[in-house]
Structure formats: C-alpha cells, structure tokens
Amino acid sequence: MRIGWNSVVVFAVLVLLGERRAGADTVLLNPIKDNTLYQDDFGQLSNGQGQHFFAGRVANGLIRRGLISFDIAGNIPAGSTIHSAILTLHMSRTLTGVEIEVDLRQVLTGWGEGASVALGNEGMGAPAEPGDATWLHTFYDTDFWAQPGGEFATAVSGSAAVSEVGFYSFDSTFNPAMVADVQQWLDQPDSNHGWGVFAADEFLPISAKRFDTRENAEPTFQPLLTVDYTTSCQQTIWDGKIKGLGSAQ
Numbered sequence: 585m586r587i588g589w590n591s592v593v594v595f596a597v598l599v600l601l602g603e604r605r606a607g608a609d610t611v612l613l614n615p616i617k618d619n620t621l622y623q624d625d626f627g628q629l630s631n632g633q634g635q636h637f638f639a640g641r642v643a644n645g646l647i648r649r650g651l652i653s654f655d656i657a658g659n660i661p662a663g664s665t666i667h668s669a670i671l672t673l674h675m676s677r678t679l680t681g682v683e684i685e686v687d688l689r690q691v692l693t694g695w696g697e698g699a700s701v702a703l704g705n706e707g708m709g710a711p712a713e714p715g716d717a718t719w720l721h722t723f724y725d726t727d728f729w730a731q732p733g734g735e736f737a738t739a740v741s742g743s744a745a746v747s748e749v750g751f752y753s754f755d756s757t758f759n760p761a762m763v764a765d766v767q768q769w770l771d772q773p774d775s776n777h778g779w780g781v782f783a784a785d786e787f788l789p790i791s792a793k794r795f796d797t798r799e800n801a802e803p804t805f806q807p808l809l810t811v812d813y814t815t816s817c818q819q820t821i822w823d824g825k826i827k828g829l830g831s832a833q
Contacts, residue, residue: 627720653778
C-alpha cells in the first residue's frame with residue numbers, strides 16, 4: 585500500500601473521522617489506477633499516466649469525466665464491517681473558480697490505465713495507448729463501453745462543492761452511500777470498478793476542475809481514501825456497552 589501523505593495531513597483526515605469506535609482500524613489508500621474520459625467521437629484520447637484528471641466541461645465545450653479506483657479487498661480483511669469512508673482530492677486548476685457540485689458515481693464495468701501521458705495542463709488528453717480507457721473504450725482499442733462516455737450507476741454515491749484550488753473531501757458522514765460502495769467492493773471484489781468523478785451539471789460552460797492523480801509529483805496532492813472499519817473479532821462500544829462482533833457475550 586502506497587501512502588503519500590505527511591503526518592499533518594493524516595492527522596487532519598483522522599479529525600474528520602470524528603469519534604472513532606473502540607477497536608476500529610483505519611486504512612489510508614492511494615488509488616491503484618485513475619484516468620480521464622475525454623469526450624471524443626473517435627475514442628482516441630486518454631491520460632493514463634498523467635499527473636491530473638478532469639471533471640466538467642472545458643472551454644471548447646467538450647465534457648471530461650474522471651475515473652478512480654482503489655484496492656479495497658487487498659487492504660481490508662474479508663468479513664470486516666465498513667463504518668466510514670472519506671475520499672480526499674486535491675483540485676489544482678480551474679479556469680473560473682466558480683463553485684460546482686462534483687459527484688461520485690459507481691463505475692459498472694472494468695476499465696484501464698495505459699501508458700498515455702498528456703502534455704501541458706493535460707486538459708486536451710493524449711493519443712490513447714493500449715489498455716487505456718477512452719470516451720468509447722474500456723480498454724483501448726479492443727473493448728468498448730456499452731455507451732459512449734462510460735457506464736455508471738444512476739445514483740450519486742457522494743458529492744462535494746468545489747470552487748477554488750485546494751483540498752476537497754467526499755465524506756460518508758454526509759454521503760452514506762460511500763460506505764455501501766466500499767462494503768460492496770470488500771464483499772464482492774469483482775464488482776469493484778471504482779468511482780466516476782463528474783460535474784453534476786455537465787452543461788455548465790467552462791466548469792471543468794483539474795484534480796491530481798496518483799502519479800502526481802507532489803505526494804501530498806495524490807488522492808487518498810480513508811476507510812474506518814472493524815473486523816469480525818474486534819470489539820466495538822455502542823451505547824456504552826461492549827459487544828463482541830461475531831461472537832456471543
């Protein structure tokens with residue numbers, strides 16, 4: 585597991601968790617892959633190894649959608665109960681600074697991160713490499729989404745208001761569906777295709793926000809998923825009483 589955060593940031597994230605359950609564990613995860621879907625009728629653009637991904641509509645009127653995925657089953661013991669999840673992203677560039685709602689929605693099929701690297705601010709993408717996700721492809725250039733722009737759950741799992749450059753958190757305290765997603769990915773690893781990162785209003789002109797990826801040169805800017813959980817053998821305090829999870833007391 586790659587942890588790209590200094591102790592100050594870790595402390596801040598733990599404060600956001602609030603009062604933790606006794607005996608609970610916390611795991612901090614960087615993504616295993618991330619990418620951008622660049623609206624493109626030919627499906628030839630991607631940014632698998634770039635330092636940024638995008639969500640929203642850019643100046644030329646085309647849409648960008650982020651993709652991000654974490655290895656849940658490889659880092660949390662099977663049978664655990666998920667209690668909270670916080671996704672923290674660093675937004676590093678915006679053309680207008682206008683506040684928009686950014687949503688998380690489950691991706692419904694597998695997708696890839698190839699060797700493509702966009703130039704400059706990365707907003708225009710790069711020629712897709714084998715295995716990249718594109719507007720048309722789950723894995724360039726052999727496998728396709730069922731519809732252009734990707735396959736996503738209708739329901740929103742989490743949301744955050746994003747405006748100026750800085751850190752933003754999608755917190756399950758306000759978005760409980762995030763806990764359900766992570767629990768599902770733990771219990772059914774084959775269903776774990778991560779989240780799509782969307783502008784809630786994709787028709788809003790020049791709304792795109794640039795977020796930093798797992799490849800970003802500044803480790804503290806890399807995405808971080810903080811998950812609070814208990815295993816079946818741990819004890820948790822509820823209502824002032826100690827109850828053994830998975831055992832009779």
